[in-house]
Amino acid sequence: RKEVEQDPGPFNVPEGATVAFNCTYSNSASQSFFWYRQDCRKEPKLLMSVYSSGNEDGRFTAQLNRASQYISLLIRDSKLSDSATYLCVVRDYGGSQGNLIFGKGTKLSVKP
Amino acid sequence: GAGVSQSPSNKVTEKGKDVELRCDPISGHTALYWYRQSLGQGLEFLIYFQGNSAPDKSGLPSDRFSAERTGGSVSTLTIQRTQQEDSAVYLCASSLAHRGNNYGYTFGSGTRLTVV
Numbered sequence: 001r002k003e004v005e006q007d008p009g010p011f012n013v014p015e016g017a018t019v020a021f022n023c024t025y026s027n028s029a030s031q032s033f034f035w036y037r038q039d040c041r042k043e044p045k046l047l048m049s050v051y052s053s054g055n056e057d058g059r060f061t062a063q064l065n066r067a068s069q070y071i072s073l074l075i076r077d078s079k080l081s082d083s084a085t086y087l088c089v090v091r092d093y094g095g096s097q098g099n100l101i102f103g104k105g106t107k108l109s110v111k112p
Numbered sequence: 113g114a115g116v117s118q119s120p121s122n123k124v125t126e127k128g129k130d131v132e133l134r135c136d137p138i139s140g141h142t143a144l145y146w147y148r149q150s151l152g153q154g155l156e157f158l159i160y161f162q163g164n165s166a167p168d169k170s171g172l173p174s175d176r177f178s179a180e181r182t183g184g185s186v187s188t189l190t191i192q193r194t195q196q197e198d199s200a201v202y203l204c205a206s207s208l209a210h211r212g213n214n215y216g217y218t219f220g221s222g223t224r225l226t227v228v
Contacts, residue, residue: 034216043203044155046216087154089216099145099168100217104154 003027004103006088012109017078021106023071023088032091033064035073037084038105044087047073078110114138116220118204124226125194133189133223137206144187145207145217146179148200155203161187194227201225 006023013019025033033050048055050062050071061074071088085105092101117136125131137144146158157171161181172178176194181187191198201224205217 036216043219043221045219049216099157099160099171101157102147102155 003092003101004088004090006103006106008104008106010107010109012111013078014111015078015080017110018074018076019078019108020075021073021086021088021108023073023103025069025071025088025090025101027090027092027101028066028069030069030090030092033062033071034089034091034100035060035062035071036087036089036102038087039084044102047086075108078108080110080112083108083110116204116206116218118202118220118223120223121221122224122226124228127196127227128193130190130192131194131225133191133202133204133225135187135189135204135220137185137187137204138218139185141206141208141218142184143207143209144181145205146187146189147203147205149203149222150200158189158202191225194225196227199225199227 004025011019035047036044037047038044048057048062050064052064054063059076063072075082085107087105088103090101116138119134123131142163145160147155149155159167159169159172159179161167176192179189201222203219203222205219207217
């Protein structure tokens with residue numbers, strides 16, 4: 001089983017739509033969770049950390065369900081500039097000693 | 113510096129040659145990581161350095177790969193006798209600390225390596 005799994009998409013949505021991405025992780029000992037954004041041929045950039053109680057940053061809302069080992073990202077009122085690949089990231093406290101483990105990403109395309 | 117700096121940004125090399133990739137982390141960041149990303153794939157962890165501790169080399173794919181970090185700052189990733197499957201974008205990242213924190217990483221813009 002892969003450590004971090006995401007639906008690769010692509011998700012094609014119109015401007016203004018609400019879109020949600022999901023992610024599951026395999027290591028129940030994982031303690032830190034993040035969403036990164038990666039534009040085409042660019043490096044990943046931290047979008048937001050994910051906290052146990054859920055957190056919001058503008059149009060972006062992240063949720064964590066530890067019991068189900070599930071993380072989500074909700075984007076409201078999507079913009080053309082939101083088009084990117086969204087990477088679910090987990091800090092692994094298992095064999096890789098606390099490194100960040102990246103999912104392969106979910107591609108989002110926002111159309112006019 | 114203001115961000116993580118990597119050089120070169122692009123490298124084309126012949127199969128069998130050695131290459132060196134450089135990373136200059138954000139000043140004050142004690143943790144430094146190397147990842148690679150092949151076309152259409154996720155990020156693959158290679159190695160990390162934390163302060164003066166022994167590096168975690170568990171992600172290095174073969175003994176042709178090595179890395180060092182001098183003076184707790186600049187790091188060099190060396191690939192010996194390059195193979196075509198080594199072609200990828202090599203990303204360096206740094207962080208304020210490693211375990212026990214909720215810090216994400218800041219990535220450099222990467223070195224795109226093409227082995228022909």
